[in-house]
Amino acid sequence: MLGLGGWFAVGDASGQDASASAEPAASAEIERRPYSIRVWFSVDPAARLGQGSTRALVDRWLTLAQRFVGSPWQIEIQPDEGPLRGRSPQQLEPELVGPLVDGVEKGWFLRVEPAPTGGGLTLVGREYDATVRQLGPLYRQPAPFPKDAARSLFELTRRVFAPVAEVVRSDPGAELRVQGAALPTPDRLGRVAEPGLVFRPYWIFLGPNETIREIRSIPFTYLHVDEVEGSLARCQIVSGLRQPLPKQVAGRYRLVALGLNPADVPTRFRFVSGEGDQQLPAAGYVLTARGLRDRVASEVGTTDREGRITLPPKFSDKLVMLRLLAAGVEPLREFPVLPGETPEEREIPVEPRPEAVALEFRLKALQDEIVDLIARRGVLEARLDARATGEAWDEVKRLLDEYEQLPPRRDFEERLARLSETAQLTQAERGVPILTRTAQAELAETRALIERYLDDEAYQAFLDAYQRSQAPDGSAVAPAASPLVRSTETTPPPAPASRAAGSSSTGQNAAPDSPPARPGTPSGAGGSVPF
Incomplete structure (x- = not known):
């Protein structure tokens, strides 16, 4: 592999001396402190990039960094390949590169490789952050045109770079003081923090003399930047934990956050x-x-x-x-x-929760039975309506008898009640979650299906019409008890309308009997049903 050798002077993108001690910078406010970055650069021999071309590539890259980013990046180019000698950035380990980044805040490990197919180059790189002692993922950036590879290298370093912030408030959202966010940048591309950026929070527990005792990331927790005002970034806390950032933590600590950029990895x-x-x-x-x-x-x-x-x-x-x-x-x-x-x-x-899953399966099966019953009732009610309109009362009687053979509403109410009671008892005895939020939602949905669609208004209306048709004087006959009648008490159907006013009790001047009225479409039979 070919490194930069000793020909390239140590410097930075802003023309300042980046090899100076980082101690004075550490005393400055974090939002006005630039990032000291130590860079190792190597070239795969198969890339066929000579020493002069490599130097020109680095020069143009530094020019682009100065043009678009400016003072936030204080870049220090190393004269040799360092840990990249005989290795690719993918093979690096935190234990290997950590000591090499001592005295600066970030280490960049960049490499030029040949493109896997066709012409051009592939640029790879990753970052080691000294604040949280994390080695970032591997990033790849295609450079199909070698003469314009400096732009691809600049884009790669923009993806590799992960800003650092201090969490200053975490209730209800989080506010971050982002390092370098108050420094001027020549272009918007160089801004350290923008809305949409994602940070991961870390606890840094301190020992005597401010030494770092432990660094712990907060699992399943992210800070999503919603708004940036000056150097302050306001974030939404997105977490799979109930209290990801508790207010009371034992010991002395710092709460920091590291920016994340997704890499092209599974x-x-x-x-x-x-x-x-x-x-x-x-x-x-x-x-x-x-x-x-x-x-x-x-x-x-x-x-x-x-x-x-x-x-x-x-x-x-x-x-x-x-x-x-x-x-x-x-x-x-x-x-x-x-x-x-x-x-x-x-x-x-x-936690598998097999009992909760079994309950939800039984509820789904019960819902399927209810929907099937609703469909069968709908077919019979449509046929009853047609036969009653044509006054084919023998057919109406046959269909009513078929309707009576359907499962009654109270059966479903009792089965649902048994499922709920059994789940409550089992949950109390075993101490395992059964009536989960999903299970309770399934119970409520099943109960709603029964209450909305399994009423007997349609059946009672057709039964009343049939019984009036069979009465000699067309008067109503009290309906016999039916297993379809719902378990709750209902108001009995109103008596049929009396004959025209002025008719005598003997019927001499009475109008001829009217045919039995066909029942109207009951409220439970119309509209959409869940099938």
């Missing part, structure tokens, strides 16, 4: 249930994804026999909410993620 998860020797892969569960402001989720895939699932590269360049579902209905885990944040596989524990 995002891998492994879902497991149980602990220790009892740990098992969560296989066969459905994973869905939606944007932060989207209500509808789309299915991503199903976990394999090892509980693994992978989001492809470039799945999304924004935060998404992932939800793991058992049987496609019961949420087991919901958490945010920035696809491409890291190539490492993340292991996520889940």
Whole structure:
């Protein structure tokens, strides 16, 4: 591999001496403090980029950095390949590069490689941040035109660069003081923080003499920048935890945040249930994804026999909410993620909740039976209406008898009540979640189907019309008890209208009997039904 050698003088994009001690800068306010960046650069021999071409590439890149970013980046070019000698940036480890970045805030490791297909080059790079001691993901940037490779290199370093901020307030949202945000930049491209940027918060626990005792990232928690006012960034806290940023934390600490830029790498998860020797892969569960402001989720895939699932590269360049579902209905885990944040596989524990899933399956089956009954009732009511209109009362009687053989409403009410009572008792005895939010929603939906669609108004109306047709004087006959009558008390149907006024009790001047009135469409029979 070919490095820059000793021919390139140490300097920075703004013309200042970046090799000076970082101690004076550390005393400045964070928003006015530039980033001291130490850069190692290497060239793959297969890229066929000579020493002169390499020097010209770096010179043009530094010119672009000065033109668009300016003072926020204090770049220090190293005279040798350093950790990139015999390695690619992908092979670097934090333990290897951490000591080399001592005295500065960031280390960049850049490399020129040949394009995998066709002509041109491929530029790769990653960043080590000394504040949180994290080595970022690997970024790749195509450079199809070698003469314009400096622009591709500048775009690569913009993606590699991760701003640092201090969290100054976290209730209800978060406010960040972003390092370098108050420094002037020649172009908007050089702004350190913009709306839409995503940060990950970290706890830095301090020991004696301000030494760092532990650095801990907050899992499943992100800070999404909604607004930038001066050097202050106001963020929405997006987390899968109930209290991701508690107000009371033991010990001395700093709460910082590191900016994230998604890389073109797959995002891998492994879902497991149980602990220790009892740990098992969560296989066969459905994973869905939606944007932060989207209500509808789309299915991503199903976990394999090892509980693994992978989001492809470039799945999304924004935060998404992932939800793991058992049987496609019961949420087991919901958490945010920035696809491409890291190539490492993340292991996520889940609680299967088999009892809750079984209850939801029974409720779904009960709903299917109700919808089927609604459809069968609708067919019979349509036929009854046609036969009553044609006064084919024998057919009406046959259809009424068929209607009576349908399952009555009270059967469904009793079955629903038994499911709910059994779930409550089991949940209290075993101490396991059964009546989850999803299960309660299914219970409410089933109850609503019964109350809205399984009334007997239509049946009673046709039965009353048939009985009037069979009475010698057309008067109403008290209906016999029917198993279809709902379990609750109902108001009896009104008596039929009396004959025309002025008729005598003997019927001498009475008008001829009118045919039995055809029942109107009851409220429960019209409108749309859920099938």
